[in-house]
Amino acid sequence: MVGIVVVSHSQKIAEGVVELAKQMSPEASIAAAGGMEDGSIGTDVSKIFAAIKAVDEGDGVVILVDLGSAVMSSEIAIEMLEDSNNVKIVDAPIVEGSLFSSMESSIGSSFEEVIDVLARARVYKKF
Amino acid sequence: MATKSDVLDFIRIYADKMAEHRQELTDYDQAIGDGDHGINMSRGFKAVIEKLPAVYEKNIDEILKTVGMILVSTVGGASGPLYGSAFMKAGAAVKGKGELSNEDIILAFDEAVGGIQFRGKAVEGEKTILDSMIPAIKAIKASIADGKSMAEALVDGEKAAWDGVEYTKTIIATKGRASYLGERSIGHQDPGATSMAYVFQAAKEVAEKVGC
Numbered sequence: 001m002v003g004i005v006v007v008s009h010s011q012k013i014a015e016g017v018v019e020l021a022k023q024m025s026p027e028a029s030i031a032a033a034g035g036m037e038d039g040s041i042g043t044d045v046s047k048i049f050a051a052i053k054a055v056d057e058g059d060g061v062v063i064l065v066d067l068g069s070a071v072m073s074s075e076i077a078i079e080m081l082e083d084s085n086n087v088k089i090v091d092a093p094i095v096e097g098s099l100f101s102s103m104e105s106s107i108g109s110s111f112e113e114v115i116d117v118l119a120r121a122r123v124y125k126k127f
Numbered sequence: 128m129a130t131k132s133d134v135l136d137f138i139r140i141y142a143d144k145m146a147e148h149r150q151e152l153t154d155y156d157q158a159i160g161d162g163d164h165g166i167n168m169s170r171g172f173k174a175v176i177e178k179l180p181a182v183y184e185k186n187i188d189e190i191l192k193t194v195g196m197i198l199v200s201t202v203g204g205a206s207g208p209l210y211g212s213a214f215m216k217a218g219a220a221v222k223g224k225g226e227l228s229n230e231d232i233i234l235a236f237d238e239a240v241g242g243i244q245f246r247g248k249a250v251e252g253e254k255t256i257l258d259s260m261i262p263a264i265k266a267i268k269a270s271i272a273d274g275k276s277m278a279e280a281l282v283d284g285e286k287a288a289w290d291g292v293e294y295t296k297t298i299i300a301t302k303g304r305a306s307y308l309g310e311r312s313i314g315h316q317d318p319g320a321t322s323m324a325y326v327f328q329a330a331k332e333v334a335e336k337v338g339c
Contacts, residue, residue: 042203072208076199
């Protein structure tokens, strides 16, 4: 199953997004990497690295980020992996993106299919 | 030339500066950014100082890389990946070295700039760290080429860095949170360029102390 990592400056945002996605797709392989070790605001490469490892089942991992250093910290975490071929930061809104990608991955879709769904999440209209 | 003890001194002095100027950097950041630069940098370098004894016996490259790794997981804001990449790249440039020649020091600075540019995808003139860092390194290179000592070159480098900080007051931010402000960012100095100027100040103080 494709893994999903939610990176936010806020631990609560990342955990809340994961909670919401899990409610709709309980079997999804999704992990939160929000805030710093002590819970303060920021992004932490070691937290992101650990989250990637936790959801990586060999089918690829997508990373959803909020903004700013979330992108750069995720890039460093990816560079630290031994095999980073199927690990990708995807530019999509983290709430919609996490919901759509966890639904897609939990029905057994491929890495490419999950990325495709995330591209659609980016242009999804709420009304 | 710089010994391992000089490099460790530089890290300690810089960490002290980040603690000392925590509020000042935060104030600059509050004016145009998210107001956490001083808090983040002092938190990161406090963690560096706590964890540094574990690498005292290692070579300079390992020490610099370790500093970078600690920063990317403890600073929290954009300066974490940027300063972290700078230290990691500087470390990689001086692989296996127990002491640094002037050429090694310049190479480490060049690689550090490259690391920041790669990570932040910025160029000079965008009101970032680079606006004090690049002129400082240029000045150091020019002074060394003129036959000056590293201590003298770092005096010139620090001056160029502060001139760069002044220059950031005149330009519009196009990177990071400050870019949302557009023209309203004019008149304010860049906090990242400021914290970078302290890097050259710390290096200069070490060089003056050891007389290299």
